[in-house]
Amino acid sequence: MDNLVPEDNCNERGLNILKKSLACTDQPVQTNASHVFVILGASGDLAKKKIYPTMWALYRDKLIPEDTKIVGYARSNLTMEDIKSKCEPFLKVKDENRSILKEFWTMNSYVRGQYDEKADFENLKQEMEKLEKADQDNNRIFYLALPPSVFKASASRIKETCMSARGWTRIIIEKPFGRDSESSEDLSQHLGRLFREDQLYRIDHYLGKEMVQNMMSIRFANQIFSRSWNRDSLACVVINFKEPFGTQGRGGYFDKFGIIRDICQNHLLQILSLASMDKPPTVRADDIRNEKVKILKLIPPVVVEDVVLGQYVGDPDAKEEEKRLGYKDDKGVPEDSVTPTYAACVLRINSERWEGVPFIMRAGKALNEKKAEIRFQFKDVPGNIFGQRPKRNELVLRVQPNEAIYCKMMNKAPGMSFTMEESELDLTYKDRYSDARLPEAYERLILDVFVGSQMNFVRSDELREAWRIFTPLLHELETRRQEPIPYKFGTRGPKEADELAQKNNFVYTGTYEWIYEDV
Ligand code: BG6
Numbered sequence: 001m002d003n004l005v006p007e008d009n010c011n012e013r014g015l016n017i018l019k020k021s022l023a024c025t026d027q028p029v030q031t032n033a034s035h036v037f038v039i040l041g042a043s044g045d046l047a048k049k050k051i052y053p054t055m056w057a058l059y060r061d062k063l064i065p066e067d068t069k070i071v072g073y074a075r076s077n078l079t080m081e082d083i084k085s086k087c088e089p090f091l092k093v094k095d096e097n098r099s100i101l102k103e104f105w106t107m108n109s110y111v112r113g114q115y116d117e118k119a120d121f122e123n124l125k126q127e128m129e130k131l132e133k134a135d136q137d138n139n140r141i142f143y144l145a146l147p148p149s150v151f152k153a154s155a156s157r158i159k160e161t162c163m164s165a166r167g168w169t170r171i172i173i174e175k176p177f178g179r180d181s182e183s184s185e186d187l188s189q190h191l192g193r194l195f196r197e198d199q200l201y202r203i204d205h206y207l208g209k210e211m212v213q214n215m216m217s218i219r220f221a222n223q224i225f226s227r228s229w230n231r232d233s234l235a236c237v238v239i240n241f242k243e244p245f246g247t248q249g250r251g252g253y254f255d256k257f258g259i260i261r262d263i264c265q266n267h268l269l270q271i272l273s274l275a276s277m278d279k280p281p282t283v284r285a286d287d288i289r290n291e292k293v294k295i296l297k298l299i300p301p302v303v304v305e306d307v308v309l310g311q312y313v314g315d316p317d318a319k320e321e322e323k324r325l326g327y328k329d330d331k332g333v334p335e336d337s338v339t340p341t342y343a344a345c346v347l348r349i350n351s352e353r354w355e356g357v358p359f360i361m362r363a364g365k366a367l368n369e370k371k372a373e374i375r376f377q378f379k380d381v382p383g384n385i386f387g388q389r390p391k392r393n394e395l396v397l398r399v400q401p402n403e404a405i406y407c408k409m410m411n412k413a414p415g416m417s418f419t420m421e422e423s424e425l426d427l428t429y430k431d432r433y434s435d436a437r438l439p440e441a442y443e444r445l446i447l448d449v450f451v452g453s454q455m456n457f458v459r460s461d462e463l464r465e466a467w468r469i470f471t472p473l474l475h476e477l478e479t480r481r482q483e484p485i486p487y488k489f490g491t492r493g494p495k496e497a498d499e500l501a502q503k504n505n506f507v508y509t510g511t512y513e514w515i516y517e518d519v
Contacts, residue, residue, distance in 0.1 A: 041145035042072025116153035137167035208441030252332020296465035310342030344497035
């Protein structure tokens with residue numbers, strides 16, 4: 001396997017990461033190939049906040065071949081200087097890395113063009129050819145950081161004009177992958193006519209987060225957990241996503257989608273499938289994705305009775321101006337909008353392992369804190385012998401902030417007393433792995449694209465199942481124009497969501513809080 005890695009171009013650390021990733025992929029990383037990374041939508045928000053900073057971090061850490069060239073493409077009349085000044089506030093640059101940054105920008109160029117004009121894509125092709133060497137394989141990656149309206153056209157133009165004649169071509173796309181089963185299928189069909197599945201990398205950036213990636217090890221490398229991962233031991237599973245800010249000027253865009261499409265149908269469902277799937281035969285991408293599809297197929301569509309929706313309103317007493325504004329105050333949001341900014345929904349898995357174990361998703365904007373976590377709540381201990389009833393065990397994977405795994409458990413109060421108290425087994429990353437740098441999700445995922453590992457990307461059949469689960473609900477809510485419950489900016493969301501969780505086996509005692517320092 002070693003000779004498949006571009007040894008000349010990466011340092012040892014990069015090599016090791018590539019080698020490890022190669023264990024999970026069928027695709028060889030080629031030696032002596034040139035790489036061009038094209039960012040379509042280079043003038044946009046995603047490019048400046050995520051993609052350029054990611055390419056910088058990968059370049060700085062020598063994780064991608066050193067001579068990778070980056071070409072920005074967008075409609076605006078921009079120079080590289082403009083791109084640089086847009087991006088630099090988002091790059092994390094230490095003083096000692098200033099010269100590497102200078103070098104990094106020399107690897108970049110910019111081409112102006114429309115997303116549906118063949119002639120403009122011909123220009124892009126010429127630019128790429130200028131950067132490539134004729135006697136080598138030329139690998140090309142296209143990142144479509146584009147609004148959905150130009151998705152299809154630009155994919156067609158890439159296929160017509162920009163495919164590598166010698167080397168591979170890979171396409172990275174970002175949600176929204178449609179807004180329901182039908183529109184998503186239409187997009188999938190279109191892309192499927194142009195590219196093979198192994199050329200398509202559908203990003204769900206939650207799959208690049210440390211704790212989401214850790215789910216495989218936690219579940220399948222620990223006997224203590226694997227034996228209890230089922231309806232015999234677990235009462236319910238809760239997947240929480242909370243943000244302490246509102247739509248912040250993105251309201252016009254958000255209003256067309258809402259929180260179910262923005263968070264539940266993708267990020268939280270991906271977590272759910274990794275948390276509930278059976279053990280794959282190997283860690284190869286398609287073996288894992290087959291298991292994910294299998295579990296998704298066992299989930300019936302979510303019904304409206306299993307859902308609580310909310311929409312935030314301003315808190316007139318808040319100190320910060322942002323919190324005094326509600327969702328409908330955001331520009332672009334219609335006054336009569338019924339788009340939810342909060343959703344709690346219960347999913348059920350019709351399988352021998354999971355029947356009777358509700359999977360409760362809760363996602364909201366403008367809440368009291370930033371948090372994403374997966375909480376496995378165990379059943380009560382049968383045959384209690386103590387005066388006090390033991391509180392339920394919980395295994396929590398905290399995705400962010402401050403990654404941790406902790407297990408809530410009963411413990412004898414230390415000392416003479418024989419009473420019990422709630423305590424925890426605690427694996428807080430910043431204590432246990434204080435020297436580790438956890439890369440940004442996008443860094444891992446874009447590196448995966450270079451390596452050719454599709455393990456952390458969404459396959460078309462997974463996407464189809466995800467939409468099957470949510471589309472009937474979304475259509476019904478839209479037909480009914482169901483009014484979401486108002487909740488104040490900065491609170492926990494509608495109390496009805498807590499009631500829904502309680503009805504679905506979740507016991508909240510309020511007597512225990514895992515203490516952590518925000519970092
Ligand atoms: C995006 C959503 O996919 O994820 C945003 O569109 C959300 O609405 C974001 O804010 C959250 O990502 P993270 O990595 O900050 O938790």
